[in-house]
Amino acid sequence: MVFEYELLPANSPLLGLGNVLLTPHIAFLSEESLDECTSVTVDNIRQFLKGSPQNVIDSEVFQ
Structure with a gap:
């Protein structure tokens, strides 16, 4: 979930839920995630240079 404002208001009902983990956008940023992204x-x-692209969203572009 993305919030309109990063800091939730103190009275936000989300803050009182025990089954919700709230993190800032930067929470994904770790050494491991950067290594995987690279x-x-x-x-x-x-794969693209070999003529066999992967993770293609619109395969018609390559036909």
């Missing part, structure tokens, strides 16, 4: 990007470029 690896996927490099693999995508290599």
Whole structure:
């Protein structure tokens, strides 16, 4: 979930839920996630240059 404002108001009902974990947008940013993002990007470029693109959203573009 993305909030309109990063800091929720103190009276937000989400803050009182025990089954909800709230994190800022930057929560995904770790050394592991950056390594994985780099690896996927490099693999995508290599496959594209070989003529076999992966993770294609619109396959008609390559036909």
